[in-house]
Amino acid sequence: MVAQASFIAALMFYVGVIYTGAYYGYFHLSPFALGFGFGEFVLHSLHLVTFPVLVGAAALFFVVAIAGHQPHKGLHGVLMRSAGRGASALARHYLIVVAAGLLLLVLWWQWQVLLPYRWAGPLLVGFGLVLGVVRQAGLSRPRSPWETALLVLAAGLFLLWAVTLVSGQLGERNARNDARNVTLRTGLVVHSAQSLSLSSWAPGLRHRDLGAGVHLRHRYEGLRLIVERAGRYYAVPIGWRARTDNVFILREGEGVRIELTPGVQ
The missing domain is CATH 1.20.120 (Four Helix Bundle (Hemerythrin (Met), subunit A))
Known part of the structure; x- marks a missing residue:
C-alpha cells in the first residue's frame, strides 16, 4: 500500500506540475519561480478531475x-x-x-x-x-x-x-x-509615493495624482490579481493580452501600499 500511495502521489505531483506550468505559463510566469511546493502541485492536479x-x-x-x-x-x-x-x-x-x-x-x-x-x-x-x-x-x-x-x-x-x-x-x-474574464478576479489598488510609470501603455489602468500634500500621492486602479507569493503581487491590467502585454510584479514597501478589492463584472 505504501508503494501504491507513493506512486499515486508522484503521479498527482507530475500532473500538478504540468497543469500549473501551462496555467501560469500563459501569464508568462513559472510555477517554480513562484515557489510552489509539493502539496500545492498535488492539489492543483485535482483540476483534472x-x-x-x-x-x-x-x-x-x-x-x-x-x-x-x-x-x-x-x-x-x-x-x-x-x-x-x-x-x-x-x-x-x-x-x-x-x-x-x-x-x-x-x-x-x-x-x-x-x-x-x-x-x-x-x-x-x-x-x-x-x-x-x-x-x-x-x-x-x-x-x-x-x-x-x-x-x-x-x-x-x-x-x-x-x-x-x-x-x-x-x-x-x-x-x-x-x-478573458479578468475583471472578475480580485482587484488591486496601488498607492505610491513615487510615480510607478505603469499607465503609459497598460489598457484599462487608471492613474490619479492626489497632489503634493499627500504622501502616497499616486493611485493606480484597474489591476487584477493573478497570484500572490511571498509578498509579491503578480497582476495584470483590465484588457490584458497574453501575446503582447506584460505582467506587473508589485511589492509593498515604505513608499507603496497595496489594497485588495472585489472583482467587478
Missing part, C-alpha cells in the same frame, strides 16, 4: 474490465454479453486500435485542426496496448513475461503522454478563460 475525464476513464476501465469475461444469464447477462462481445472484439483486434492511434499521431503534426484533440492519439495507442495485455492473459498459451512487460510499459508511457497533454491543455484553457 472533471466530468468528461471521469466519464472517459470509467468507460475505458469498463471496457478493459469486461473484456474476456463471461456474463451470467438473464436480462443483466444479455446486456453484459453484448458489451462483453464488443470488448472481446476490441481485444482481439487491439492492433487496429493501436494503428488508429498512430494515425492520429501522424495527422496531429499535419493538421492544425486536430490540435485540441492531440491527446486522442496517445490515448488510443495506450488503450489498444492495454487491450493487448488483457487478450494475452486470456490465451491458453500466453506469451513470455518479457513481451507482456514490454506491452505494459509501452501502454503506461502512452497513457502518461495522454494525461500530460490533457493536463497541459486544461491548464492553458483555464488560464485563457480567466484572462
Whole structure:
C-alpha cells in the first residue's frame, strides 16, 4: 500500500506540475519561480478531475474490465454479453486500435485542426496496448513475461503522454478563460509615493495624482490579481493580452501600499 500511495502521489505531483506550468505559463510566469511546493502541485492536479475525464476513464476501465469475461444469464447477462462481445472484439483486434492511434499521431503534426484533440492519439495507442495485455492473459498459451512487460510499459508511457497533454491543455484553457474574464478576479489598488510609470501603455489602468500634500500621492486602479507569493503581487491590467502585454510584479514597501478589492463584472 505504501508503494501504491507513493506512486499515486508522484503521479498527482507530475500532473500538478504540468497543469500549473501551462496555467501560469500563459501569464508568462513559472510555477517554480513562484515557489510552489509539493502539496500545492498535488492539489492543483485535482483540476483534472472533471466530468468528461471521469466519464472517459470509467468507460475505458469498463471496457478493459469486461473484456474476456463471461456474463451470467438473464436480462443483466444479455446486456453484459453484448458489451462483453464488443470488448472481446476490441481485444482481439487491439492492433487496429493501436494503428488508429498512430494515425492520429501522424495527422496531429499535419493538421492544425486536430490540435485540441492531440491527446486522442496517445490515448488510443495506450488503450489498444492495454487491450493487448488483457487478450494475452486470456490465451491458453500466453506469451513470455518479457513481451507482456514490454506491452505494459509501452501502454503506461502512452497513457502518461495522454494525461500530460490533457493536463497541459486544461491548464492553458483555464488560464485563457480567466484572462478573458479578468475583471472578475480580485482587484488591486496601488498607492505610491513615487510615480510607478505603469499607465503609459497598460489598457484599462487608471492613474490619479492626489497632489503634493499627500504622501502616497499616486493611485493606480484597474489591476487584477493573478497570484500572490511571498509578498509579491503578480497582476495584470483590465484588457490584458497574453501575446503582447506584460505582467506587473508589485511589492509593498515604505513608499507603496497595496489594497485588495472585489472583482467587478
